[in-house]
Amino acid sequence: MAEIKKGYVRPLDLKTGRIDMGHGAGGKAMAQLIDEIFARAFANDYLAQGDDGAVLPAPEPGERLVMATDAHVVSPLFFPGGDIGCLSVHGTINDVAVMGARPLYLAASFILEEGFPLAELKRIVDSMAAASREARVPVVTGDTKVVEQGKGDGVFISTTAVGALPAGRSLSGANAQPGDVILVSGTLGDHGMAIMAQRESLAFDSEIASDTAALHGLIADLLAAVPSVRVLRDPTRGGLATTLNEIATQSGVGMTLDEKAIPVREQVDAACELLGLDPLYVANEGKLVVIVPAEAADAALAALRDHPLGREAARIGEVTIDPNCFVQIRTGFGGKRMVDWLSGEQLPRIC
Amino acid sequence: MAEIKKGYVRPLDLKTGRIDMGHGAGGKAMAQLIDEIFARAFANDYLAQGDDGAVLPAPEPGERLVMATDAHVVSPLFFPGGDIGCLSVHGTINDVAVMGARPLYLAASFILEEGFPLAELKRIVDSMAAASREARVPVVTGDTKVVEQGKGDGVFISTTAVGALPAGRSLSGANAQPGDVILVSGTLGDHGMAIMAQRESLAFDSEIASDTAALHGLIADLLAAVPSVRVLRDPTRGGLATTLNEIATQSGVGMTLDEKAIPVREQVDAACELLGLDPLYVANEGKLVVIVPAEAADAALAALRDHPLGREAARIGEVTIDPNCFVQIRTGFGGKRMVDWLSGEQLPRIC
Known part of the structure; x- marks a missing residue:
């Protein structure tokens, strides 16, 4: 997700615009979508590297990694107390945190349905970005695909978190003992x-x-x-x-x-x-x-x-x-x- | 993805069975799907931990992390030379590898459409598992969701890879110089x-x-x-x-x-x-x-x-x-x- 200046003819129409198949084709339309919605919301130095993968500081010596992933398909996309955006940040952070690890980084991939309103996408991405900032766990890399109308349902978001597990810590569903x-x-x-x-x-x-x-x-x-x-x-x-x-x-x-x-x-x-x-x-x-x-x-x-x-x-x-x-x-x-x-x-x- | 023995009434019908909404609901049907298709194919010690996140050895001292993610929505799902399964392994490994990193681990999340044949799902997962084994990059954690018929398209697979970047190595799209x-x-x-x-x-x-x-x-x-x-x-x-x-x-x-x-x-x-x-x-x-x-x-x-x-x-x-x-x-x-x-x-x- 590179914030690349490519001289787009006009900015995205965030009021009435909609996702079209070109937004997933890998060319200029996709680059603009990424620049103007994703990169702008998630802005951080790792994402700004603009390469296929993000280069990241490793955990402290002696720490292990914890990795967890979740696909999010919640319906409706917006609900009292949240939306698919903040949910996709919280859910995956929690999967890493319950292992006793400090969540470090998030990756996010989006499957968008043709015709989905850009205004709703922006609202969701902004909610994700706010949740990520509040949690202090940056979205460091991402991907966007588009499927035809009727082959998806607005937006699906898969997030993956990586965390650092301090030496000697061992939490697992296998550890419960009688009397606990x-x-x-x-x-x-x-x-x-x-x-x-x-x-x-x-x-x-x-x-x-x-x-x-x-x-x-x-x-x-x-x-x-x-x-x-x-x-x-x-x-x-x-x-x-x-x-x-x-x-x-x-x-x-x-x-x-x-x-x-x-x-x-x-x-x-x-x-x-x-x-x-x-x-x-x-x-x-x-x-x-x-x-x-x-x-x-x-x-x-x-x-x-x-x-x-x-x-x-x-x-x-x-x-x-x-x-x-x-x-x-x-x-x-x-x-x-x-x-x-x-x-x-x-x-x-x-x- | 725990390989847990829960005494299912009967094994999954891998010949004529289909995905139903229950396979994504978080209960026994989902556990059985995970055990009999995913955990069996991807079998490795990390996945076998059976917790929400996988605990993994960290990179060597001095190495940095590289993280990359891709959603895969290829249509058709099977094509000459491959299928969405092996593609989802190769594509994400490559994103980490082109940064100069050794790919270490993969996470995979699946969005399945209600009615999708279990036989095709198994064929895809087996292809993924074969690609993962051949590449020596294990699928260490995963997630499965199900959407109603007409809200997806068979199967979408998001994969995330983590790799280790040796000290001093720096490959980036920003490094090209005139004369190269x-x-x-x-x-x-x-x-x-x-x-x-x-x-x-x-x-x-x-x-x-x-x-x-x-x-x-x-x-x-x-x-x-x-x-x-x-x-x-x-x-x-x-x-x-x-x-x-x-x-x-x-x-x-x-x-x-x-x-x-x-x-x-x-x-x-x-x-x-x-x-x-x-x-x-x-x-x-x-x-x-x-x-x-x-x-x-x-x-x-x-x-x-x-x-x-x-x-x-x-x-x-x-x-x-x-x-x-x-x-x-x-x-x-x-x-x-x-x-x-x-x-x-x-x-x-x-x-």
Whole structure:
């Protein structure tokens, strides 16, 4: 993505212009699109190198790399609390951050549909750029392709993040041990229900907003206070239920949750009931699952609550011995029920 | 992408099965798709970690990182000489390799269209895995999303590569100097015309095959023999003409090419004439543009020709002083004409 002065005949029409096939053909129209929308928004020295790949400082000696990638196909593209642009920055940063790594760089590739309004593209790219600046993780390289009308859906964004993992740090879904405590950093289901409420045109007294946020600041504070944290994971697609089942299987343990302890906003609960959904299976984009040794649970909870993104953190259950790796929940009535993997297609295109 | 044993009721139907929305929802169906198609094909220790991000050894001390990303939307998905799978591995490896870096790791994200046959997906993923193994660059992390029928086009693949750049090495499109010599590693236009011939159902005596290939081996040999190489670039979308215009602008130089010296296969030339295309603007996926100081040109040409992917390397022109950064070509009749940037939408969805 080079900011090259090529003397375009006229600037892009950012009010009424639309993507056409020429914007993906590799020639002058593409160069102009990249210059006037992408390079201008993401402006940084790495991107300004203008070569096929960006040359970047390596991690500190002794650090390892962490790499994560996500395709983003959320529909609608704009929703209360965010849009596909900031979501594509937050989601991939979080995948690197939950490994305990400092996110360093982002790469972004765009698949645009012919006819997509340039004004909407600019709004999305500007939102991405703002999220990237706020997170201090620059978009250092990118790519743009265009597909014919009816072969895409406005815009899809794939982002890849690279981070640096300090020596000696090891967080993994395989590290949970019986007796450990399970925390979440806040209310569950906000992102998924913000999308669903918009899709289904549900109106509530107060709007449900996505929780989309970059979690690396919260995670840095948590790990500084409690280095003994064993597992971090952001419960996105499939929600808390699926994330905990994944961890239970990876670690070869069981889990028991307290239904009453799981924080869910009133409107999210109401919207879930209306749509026949279980908030445990609804996607989050700015929440953290934390598994810590029992003796560190209070300190971890305090560290989470000390951060603006963790104010509503809660202790929701514990890790158990279970060769079947079942996740169970204690209901309000003193009983227990299974919390299985998400099956079927509950919430397509949620991220 | 965890290879997790979750006791699926039955294996995926790889003969007649199709992608459904559930394969992207984050639950059990997605886990099974990942296990039985992706994780099985890409099998490596990094991917097997099964976390949101892969933990990877960092480059050697003193090395920098290089990062590049590409979305792949080529249509048709299968073409003579390759398919979207191997193309998505080669293209992104090449973007890192032309910076002079050793490609280390690949991330891959897939956007699948509902209804896409699992058999075709498996064929594509297996081709990707074979290309990755042959190049010795593992796919260490990935993501899968599904969109509704009519909102995608079979499969789109975004790949991101990370490489290690040795200390002191600096290749960039900004490095060309007047007097330098311009080489190409082989015939031009093969990839683009393989795609176009298939789209237009052109039949030739001998089929035109894509040149899709990973170039890091060729580049390593070249740089070992001629460390003074100034610019490497793979002339993909927009072809040689666009790539040279980019370099000329980045370096603030002009270029003069010899029409007769530019290697083009006879069938590619014929197909271009039939379709009214200029091979200089047609995409390549396994070719290298090399700019070297004049005194190193012979050694560079010899090094290229010593490698199986550079047998037909040729010297095609030289870098000139030109404040307008024009690329010109000496025609067979002793005249000169301008080689401008690609304009318009000559070859959509070529990669």
